[in-house]
Amino acid sequence: MAKDLFFSMDLNLLRTFLVLSQELNTRKAAERLFVSQPAISQALQKLRNQLDDPLFVKAPSGLKATQFAEELARDITPYLNGLSTVLNKGREFDPLSFQSSVKIAVAPVVLSCLSGSLYRHFSKVAPHCTLELVAWKSSSMNHIQNDELTIGVSLKQAPVQSVHVDLLAELEGKIIVRSGHPLTNETVTAQELEPYPIASVITPGYNDNFTEAAVLMEKEGLIPTIGFRTEFVMAVVDVIEHTDFFMPHSDLFPIQRYPSLKAITPLVNGVPYRNSIYAYYHTKHKNTALMLWLVEQIQQVIKQETKH
Missing domain, CATH: 3.40.190.290 (D-Maltodextrin-Binding Protein; domain 2)
Structure with a gap:
């Protein structure tokens, strides 16, 4: 009888696998997961042994996923995202004690109008939060998919898989x-x-x-x-x-x-x-306390600025 991989595998290895499939670079994957490169290599070797596939091979620019790895990443992504949503749903969020970094990509037509206002607002409601504002680019949707951006603010964009859209104003x-x-x-x-x-x-x-x-x-x-x-x-x-x-x-x-x-x-x-602006973020963060709070704060700043 074949071994049941679901019960025998450390599911944290799949999280490492997904990040590695997005970055195709062990150093960048290690930085995103806050672990060492040897830890990434060890996790990859365990996965190779359990799945009986090399998963990634060396390429001039870093790594290249095998066909099996590409299919695996595509198939498990919605399930891991759903698990993340369930685990984070309903968790209490206290902005006054929030100490992480928030990276927001903002469209040029909005950035010049909101940059100072967003900073001043966040410094009051979440004084320990590090706010990083970057310009919205054609690659921003991909960065949201890869969790390299917390949230984006832009005009209407073409739908992209795994990216949720909220009307801001x-x-x-x-x-x-x-x-x-x-x-x-x-x-x-x-x-x-x-x-x-x-x-x-x-x-x-x-x-x-x-x-x-x-x-x-x-x-x-x-x-x-x-x-x-x-x-x-x-x-x-x-x-x-x-x-x-x-x-x-x-x-x-x-x-x-x-x-x-x-x-x-x-x-x-x-x-x-009239025209509208929207918030874009990874679907796995939908309904999490942090994302609901972030969208609300950005909406407040927009409302305040349009009144002026």
Whole structure:
């Protein structure tokens, strides 16, 4: 009778296996698991003996998974994630005693508006927490899948396996221009914007290959001019401060910090244009006390900033 691997195997070895299959590097796997590289090698050898497969072979860039290892990682991931969710569900969470690091990837269009506010908020509610803010990139979804990011904040992204999405807030669109811009009303239509070039902020994974304002204008039969595109919000601010370009943004933009700029509400079909931002995190953290708390804190900061 074949040996029952479920009862004979140390399940912690499978956790090591999953991390190693994600990193394909024993040093990086050791860092994520807070163990030594020899400990990773020992765990791998035990797994090889029990599963009768080499699992990983050396490659120029590190390790390469065997076909068996790739299939095993794919098959066991949902079960280990479910076990993690069950074990962590309902655990008490005290932000005042929380001493771990939280790494948040934030879209460029949001980072320039929230970075200082997030830090100030977290320093009050979780004073021992280390907050690490990084820019949202096209690779951020993969980093969330690999548990290299705690949570991401961005505009709408394409669905990715093992990544859960929460709506954080619905924002009202704003057109940001210099104070002396020819547009003087509190609202503006696409027709009124047509003569002026667009200075657009790129959000990786959202509008890499298009400018949303231009798409909306084209739907109304207009011919927009895209004058400048970048991932750096401050570069766009510098452009609109010295030209008649306009920057499509939202009520999250901290207009009060820029006396040389003004915000105008764009109308689409006669009503203010709206867009949404979302939280992205690994599905295994769904309903955990820490993640529920994190989402709530980010929502509070967004609400506070949009009121301003």
